[in-house]
Amino acid sequence: MVTLAISSQKGGVGKTTLSVNLAYSLAKRGWKTLLMDVDPQGSVGLSLSEKARTCPGFYDAAKSGGDVSAMILPTRLPELKVLTAGKAPGFFEVQPEGTNGREAVQKVLDAAEADDFDLVVIDTPAGLSDYAGDSLRCADYVLIPQQAEPLGIRSIPQILQAIQELRRSGCEVKVAGIVLTMVQSDQAESVEVARELRKLIPAQLLLESMVPRDPVFLKASGVGVPLGLLYKKPPASALVFDQMAAELEQKMHLEHSEDDADDYTRLMD
Protein backbone atom coordinates (compact mmCIF):
# COMPACT_ATOMS: atom_id res chain seq x y z
CA MET A 1 0.00 0.00 0.00
CA VAL A 2 1.16 3.49 -0.82
CA THR A 3 0.25 6.61 1.17
CA LEU A 4 0.17 10.03 -0.47
CA ALA A 5 -0.25 13.16 1.66
CA ILE A 6 -1.42 16.36 -0.02
CA SER A 7 0.29 19.11 1.92
CA SER A 8 1.18 22.76 1.82
CA GLN A 9 2.25 25.25 4.43
CA LYS A 10 -0.36 27.59 2.97
CA GLY A 11 -4.13 27.59 3.22
CA GLY A 12 -6.52 27.88 0.30
CA VAL A 13 -4.11 26.66 -2.39
CA GLY A 14 -6.37 23.85 -3.59
CA LYS A 15 -5.30 20.92 -1.37
CA THR A 16 -8.80 19.60 -0.82
CA THR A 17 -9.84 20.09 -4.45
CA LEU A 18 -6.72 18.20 -5.51
CA SER A 19 -7.11 15.39 -2.94
CA VAL A 20 -10.72 14.71 -3.77
CA ASN A 21 -10.41 14.76 -7.56
CA LEU A 22 -7.06 13.02 -7.74
CA ALA A 23 -8.22 10.22 -5.43
CA TYR A 24 -11.23 9.75 -7.72
CA SER A 25 -9.04 9.55 -10.85
CA LEU A 26 -6.63 7.10 -9.22
CA ALA A 27 -9.55 4.94 -8.08
CA LYS A 28 -10.98 5.05 -11.60
CA ARG A 29 -7.68 3.64 -12.82
CA GLY A 30 -8.29 0.58 -10.67
CA TRP A 31 -6.50 1.40 -7.44
CA LYS A 32 -8.49 0.60 -4.33
CA THR A 33 -8.24 4.06 -2.80
CA LEU A 34 -9.05 5.48 0.63
CA LEU A 35 -9.50 9.25 0.72
CA MET A 36 -8.82 10.31 4.29
CA ASP A 37 -9.64 13.74 5.72
CA VAL A 38 -7.30 14.90 8.46
CA ASP A 39 -8.37 18.56 8.23
CA PRO A 40 -10.47 19.60 11.25
CA GLN A 41 -12.46 21.84 8.86
CA GLY A 42 -13.58 18.49 7.44
CA SER A 43 -15.02 19.13 4.01
CA VAL A 44 -14.12 15.86 2.30
CA GLY A 45 -17.09 13.67 1.55
CA LEU A 46 -19.61 16.06 3.14
CA SER A 47 -22.29 15.37 0.57
CA LEU A 48 -21.47 11.81 -0.32
CA SER A 49 -24.43 10.56 1.66
CA GLU A 50 -26.71 11.66 4.50
CA LYS A 51 -24.61 9.59 6.85
CA ALA A 52 -21.40 11.36 5.84
CA ARG A 53 -22.22 14.52 7.82
CA THR A 54 -22.84 12.77 11.12
CA CYS A 55 -20.84 9.56 11.10
CA PRO A 56 -17.62 9.25 13.10
CA GLY A 57 -14.35 9.75 11.27
CA PHE A 58 -10.66 10.37 11.73
CA TYR A 59 -10.87 12.64 14.81
CA ASP A 60 -13.23 10.28 16.60
CA ALA A 61 -10.82 7.42 15.96
CA ALA A 62 -7.94 9.60 17.18
CA LYS A 63 -9.74 10.61 20.37
CA SER A 64 -11.46 7.50 21.54
CA GLY A 65 -10.39 4.68 19.29
CA GLY A 66 -13.06 2.53 17.69
CA ASP A 67 -13.21 0.39 14.63
CA VAL A 68 -11.74 2.47 11.80
CA SER A 69 -12.94 0.05 9.11
CA ALA A 70 -16.53 0.57 10.25
CA MET A 71 -16.12 4.36 9.79
CA ILE A 72 -15.06 4.08 6.14
CA LEU A 73 -17.81 5.13 3.75
CA PRO A 74 -18.42 3.80 0.25
CA THR A 75 -18.93 6.02 -2.82
CA ARG A 76 -20.65 5.34 -6.13
CA LEU A 77 -17.25 4.34 -7.48
CA PRO A 78 -16.54 0.96 -5.81
CA GLU A 79 -12.76 1.53 -5.77
CA LEU A 80 -13.08 4.84 -3.89
CA LYS A 81 -13.89 4.95 -0.18
CA VAL A 82 -13.78 7.86 2.24
CA LEU A 83 -12.88 8.42 5.87
CA THR A 84 -14.35 11.79 6.83
CA ALA A 85 -12.76 14.03 9.46
CA GLY A 86 -15.60 13.25 11.89
CA LYS A 87 -15.92 15.39 15.00
CA ALA A 88 -12.78 17.48 15.30
CA PRO A 89 -11.85 19.11 18.62
CA GLY A 90 -13.11 22.72 19.05
CA PHE A 91 -10.71 25.65 18.62
CA PHE A 92 -10.19 26.07 22.36
CA GLU A 93 -10.45 22.45 23.31
CA VAL A 94 -7.28 21.11 24.87
CA GLN A 95 -6.11 17.84 23.35
CA PRO A 96 -6.58 15.05 25.89
CA GLU A 97 -3.32 14.02 27.44
CA GLY A 98 -1.66 11.17 25.62
CA THR A 99 -3.23 12.05 22.24
CA ASN A 100 -0.65 11.08 19.70
CA GLY A 101 -1.39 12.33 16.19
CA ARG A 102 1.14 10.13 14.52
CA GLU A 103 -0.28 7.03 16.20
CA ALA A 104 -3.78 8.10 15.17
CA VAL A 105 -2.79 8.48 11.50
CA GLN A 106 -0.84 5.24 11.60
CA LYS A 107 -3.82 3.41 13.09
CA VAL A 108 -5.94 4.38 10.09
CA LEU A 109 -3.18 3.35 7.70
CA ASP A 110 -2.89 -0.02 9.43
CA ALA A 111 -6.65 -0.51 9.12
CA ALA A 112 -6.50 0.47 5.43
CA GLU A 113 -3.69 -2.00 4.84
CA ALA A 114 -5.68 -4.75 6.56
CA ASP A 115 -8.68 -3.85 4.38
CA ASP A 116 -6.54 -4.35 1.28
CA PHE A 117 -6.44 -0.77 0.05
CA ASP A 118 -3.76 -0.07 -2.58
CA LEU A 119 -3.55 3.61 -1.87
CA VAL A 120 -4.43 6.18 0.81
CA VAL A 121 -4.71 9.85 -0.16
CA ILE A 122 -4.60 12.17 2.87
CA ASP A 123 -6.04 15.67 2.69
CA THR A 124 -4.13 17.56 5.37
CA PRO A 125 -4.82 20.90 7.06
CA ALA A 126 -2.67 23.87 6.01
CA GLY A 127 0.78 23.98 7.60
CA LEU A 128 3.29 21.33 8.49
CA SER A 129 2.67 21.04 12.22
CA ASP A 130 0.24 18.96 14.27
CA TYR A 131 -1.81 16.48 12.25
CA ALA A 132 -0.41 17.77 8.95
CA GLY A 133 3.11 16.96 10.17
CA ASP A 134 1.93 13.64 11.62
CA SER A 135 0.44 12.73 8.22
CA LEU A 136 3.71 13.60 6.49
CA ARG A 137 5.66 11.47 8.93
CA CYS A 138 3.46 8.46 8.17
CA ALA A 139 3.22 8.99 4.40
CA ASP A 140 5.36 7.45 1.66
CA TYR A 141 4.92 10.46 -0.62
CA VAL A 142 3.86 14.08 -0.45
CA LEU A 143 2.29 16.09 -3.25
CA ILE A 144 2.53 19.85 -2.83
CA PRO A 145 -0.06 22.06 -4.52
CA GLN A 146 1.03 25.61 -5.30
CA GLN A 147 -1.23 28.35 -6.52
CA ALA A 148 0.05 29.70 -9.85
CA GLU A 149 0.84 33.22 -8.73
CA PRO A 150 4.26 34.88 -8.95
CA LEU A 151 4.71 35.68 -5.23
CA GLY A 152 3.50 32.32 -3.99
CA ILE A 153 6.23 30.23 -5.54
CA ARG A 154 8.92 31.84 -3.41
CA SER A 155 7.84 29.70 -0.49
CA ILE A 156 8.40 26.44 -2.39
CA PRO A 157 12.10 26.12 -1.50
CA GLN A 158 11.07 26.59 2.16
CA ILE A 159 8.68 23.68 2.17
CA LEU A 160 11.22 21.50 0.36
CA GLN A 161 13.76 22.43 3.00
CA ALA A 162 11.30 21.54 5.76
CA ILE A 163 10.72 18.14 4.14
CA GLN A 164 14.46 17.65 3.88
CA GLU A 165 14.75 18.32 7.62
CA LEU A 166 11.96 15.87 8.30
CA ARG A 167 13.85 13.23 6.30
CA ARG A 168 17.05 13.97 8.19
CA SER A 169 15.14 13.32 11.39
CA GLY A 170 14.44 9.79 10.16
CA CYS A 171 11.13 10.15 8.36
CA GLU A 172 10.97 8.51 4.94
CA VAL A 173 8.50 10.66 3.05
CA LYS A 174 9.47 11.36 -0.59
CA VAL A 175 8.30 14.28 -2.69
CA ALA A 176 6.01 12.99 -5.46
CA GLY A 177 5.95 16.46 -6.97
CA ILE A 178 4.73 20.02 -6.92
CA VAL A 179 1.56 20.76 -8.79
CA LEU A 180 0.45 24.17 -9.96
CA THR A 181 -3.17 24.95 -9.19
CA MET A 182 -5.64 27.61 -10.32
CA VAL A 183 -3.60 28.12 -13.49
CA GLN A 184 -5.06 30.74 -15.83
CA SER A 185 -3.75 29.90 -19.26
CA ASP A 186 -5.05 33.23 -20.62
CA GLN A 187 -2.90 35.20 -18.13
CA ALA A 188 0.79 35.61 -18.96
CA GLU A 189 1.72 35.97 -15.24
CA SER A 190 0.05 32.69 -14.40
CA VAL A 191 1.78 30.81 -17.23
CA GLU A 192 5.14 32.41 -16.42
CA VAL A 193 4.99 30.90 -12.91
CA ALA A 194 5.84 27.42 -14.20
CA ARG A 195 8.96 28.78 -15.90
CA GLU A 196 10.02 30.69 -12.78
CA LEU A 197 9.43 27.65 -10.61
CA ARG A 198 11.70 25.51 -12.79
CA LYS A 199 14.51 27.97 -12.04
CA LEU A 200 13.98 27.48 -8.30
CA ILE A 201 13.69 23.70 -8.11
CA PRO A 202 14.85 20.63 -10.07
CA ALA A 203 12.62 20.50 -13.17
CA GLN A 204 11.45 16.93 -12.54
CA LEU A 205 9.84 18.01 -9.26
CA LEU A 206 7.18 20.00 -11.11
CA LEU A 207 4.35 17.85 -12.46
CA GLU A 208 3.43 18.40 -16.08
CA SER A 209 -0.26 18.26 -15.23
CA MET A 210 -1.61 21.51 -13.83
CA VAL A 211 -5.02 22.31 -12.39
CA PRO A 212 -6.76 25.09 -14.33
CA ARG A 213 -8.71 27.83 -12.57
CA ASP A 214 -12.35 26.95 -13.19
CA PRO A 215 -15.43 28.09 -11.22
CA VAL A 216 -16.74 24.54 -11.44
CA PHE A 217 -14.35 23.63 -8.59
CA LEU A 218 -16.09 26.07 -6.25
CA LYS A 219 -19.30 24.07 -6.30
CA ALA A 220 -17.51 20.73 -6.03
CA SER A 221 -15.30 21.75 -3.11
CA GLY A 222 -18.30 23.08 -1.17
CA VAL A 223 -19.71 19.58 -1.02
CA GLY A 224 -16.43 17.67 -0.81
CA VAL A 225 -17.21 15.45 -3.77
CA PRO A 226 -15.11 14.83 -6.92
CA LEU A 227 -16.31 16.39 -10.18
CA GLY A 228 -16.64 12.87 -11.57
CA LEU A 229 -19.29 11.97 -8.98
CA LEU A 230 -21.02 15.33 -9.14
CA TYR A 231 -21.70 15.39 -12.86
CA LYS A 232 -22.92 12.68 -15.22
CA LYS A 233 -20.72 14.21 -17.87
CA PRO A 234 -17.73 15.63 -15.96
CA PRO A 235 -16.49 19.01 -17.24
CA ALA A 236 -13.22 19.20 -19.19
CA SER A 237 -11.31 20.42 -16.11
CA ALA A 238 -11.82 17.00 -14.52
CA LEU A 239 -9.69 15.36 -17.20
CA VAL A 240 -6.50 16.90 -15.86
CA PHE A 241 -6.72 14.65 -12.80
CA ASP A 242 -6.74 11.54 -14.99
CA GLN A 243 -3.54 12.76 -16.62
CA MET A 244 -2.08 13.61 -13.21
CA ALA A 245 -3.02 10.17 -11.85
CA ALA A 246 -1.07 8.54 -14.68
CA GLU A 247 1.91 10.79 -14.01
CA LEU A 248 1.86 10.01 -10.29
CA GLU A 249 1.52 6.26 -10.80
CA GLN A 250 4.96 6.38 -12.37
CA LYS A 251 6.45 8.67 -9.73
CA MET A 252 5.10 6.51 -6.90
CA HIS A 253 5.96 3.23 -8.69
CA LEU A 254 2.38 2.02 -8.36
CA GLU A 255 2.08 -1.24 -10.22
CA HIS A 256 -0.82 -3.62 -10.44
CA SER A 257 0.23 -7.06 -9.27
CA GLU A 258 0.09 -9.81 -11.88
CA ASP A 259 -2.83 -11.40 -10.04
CA ASP A 260 -4.90 -8.26 -10.68
CA ALA A 261 -4.10 -8.00 -14.34
CA ASP A 262 -6.06 -9.63 -17.12
CA ASP A 263 -3.31 -12.10 -17.60
CA TYR A 264 -4.17 -13.70 -20.92
CA THR A 265 -0.91 -15.62 -20.91
CA ARG A 266 -2.56 -17.92 -18.37
CA LEU A 267 -4.88 -19.06 -21.13
CA MET A 268 -1.95 -20.99 -22.45
CA ASP A 269 -1.34 -22.91 -19.18
Ligand SMILES: Nc1ncnc2c1ncn2[C@@H]1O[C@H](COP(=O)(O)OP(=O)(O)OP(=O)(O)O)[C@@H](O)[C@H]1O
Ligand atom coordinates in the same frame (compact mmCIF):
# COMPACT_ATOMS: atom_id res chain seq x y z
N1 LIG B 1 -8.65 25.13 -9.76
C1 LIG B 1 -9.50 25.92 -9.11
N2 LIG B 1 -10.23 26.85 -9.77
C2 LIG B 1 -11.07 27.67 -9.12
N3 LIG B 1 -11.28 27.63 -7.80
C3 LIG B 1 -10.58 26.73 -7.09
C4 LIG B 1 -9.66 25.82 -7.70
N4 LIG B 1 -9.12 25.05 -6.73
C5 LIG B 1 -9.69 25.44 -5.58
N5 LIG B 1 -10.55 26.44 -5.79
C6 LIG B 1 -11.35 27.15 -4.78
O1 LIG B 1 -10.46 27.80 -3.88
C7 LIG B 1 -10.88 27.61 -2.55
C8 LIG B 1 -9.78 26.87 -1.77
O2 LIG B 1 -9.65 25.57 -2.35
P1 LIG B 1 -9.42 24.29 -1.44
O3 LIG B 1 -10.44 24.21 -0.36
O4 LIG B 1 -9.27 23.13 -2.34
O5 LIG B 1 -8.01 24.70 -0.82
P2 LIG B 1 -7.28 24.14 0.48
O6 LIG B 1 -5.84 24.30 0.24
O7 LIG B 1 -7.78 22.78 0.77
O8 LIG B 1 -7.79 25.14 1.61
P3 LIG B 1 -7.56 24.97 3.20
O9 LIG B 1 -6.13 25.32 3.46
O10 LIG B 1 -8.53 25.93 3.81
O11 LIG B 1 -7.85 23.53 3.54
C9 LIG B 1 -12.18 26.85 -2.60
O12 LIG B 1 -13.24 27.76 -2.55
C10 LIG B 1 -12.14 26.16 -3.95
O13 LIG B 1 -13.41 25.97 -4.49
Ligand SMILES: [Mg+2]
Ligand atom coordinates in the same frame (compact mmCIF):
# COMPACT_ATOMS: atom_id res chain seq x y z
MG1 LIG C 1 -8.58 21.94 2.52
